[in-house]
Amino acid sequence: SAVISQKPSRDICQRGTSLTIQCQVDSQVTMMFWYRQQPGQSLTLIATANQGSEATYESGFVIDKFPISRPNLTFSTLTVSNMSPEDSSIYLCSVEREPLQGYTFGSGTRLTVV
C-alpha cells in the first residue's frame, strides 16, 4: 500500500491564524482526500483534490476556509484559515493508490486552537 508522510503531526495555534498541512505520497495518485475528525467523532470528508483542477468540496466546507493545493500527483496541502477553537480536530489525508485496493491514511495532524 502507499506510504503517506503528513506534516505537522500536531500544532497549537492562536485563533485567527492559519495552518497549512502537507501530505506527500510515495507514488503518483489521481485523487487525494482530506478529512476532519472532531473529538469523539468519526471521519468527515472535507474535499477531494485532483491534480490540475480545483478541489471538490463537500457540503458544509468552503474553499475560503479550507483552501487546497495539488501541484502534482504526489503532493497536496490543506490550509485551515482564520482558525477558531471549533476547528480543533484531527486532520487526515488519504489516497486510494490502486483502484479498489483499499485506502491509506497519513499519520494525522492534531490541531488545537486556543
Add this chain to the structure above:
Amino acid sequence: KQEVTQIPAALSVPEGENLVLNCSFTDSAIYNLQWFRQDPGKGLTSLLLIQSSQREQTSGRLNASLDKSSGRSTLYIAASQPGDSATYLCAVRSGGSYIPTFGRGTSLIVHP
C-alpha cells in the same frame, strides 16, 4: 445512500479474551470493506481489506468476515492484548462512489 453502523460503540475486556466487533451496512452493492485501527490522536492504520467476492481475510490474530447479502462484517480478535487497545473503524467502498463510508467506530480497551 450507504450507512454504516458499528456495534458496540465501546468495549472493555480483560487480557486474553477473544473479541468480536460488528459492522453493518445498508446497501449490499459494495466493492469492498476495510477495517482500520486508530490510536488516540493518530491516523488510521489499515488492518484488513475484504473484496466483495471474498468471505474472509486473516492477518495474525485478526480475522474479518464479510456477508454481503446480509450487510454485515465482523472483526474477530483472538487472545486480546493491552496493545490492541484502540478505536476500530470499518469503511465500505460502495458501487458508484470513490469515497468510502465510515462507521463511527468501536473503542476497545484491553486491560491487563
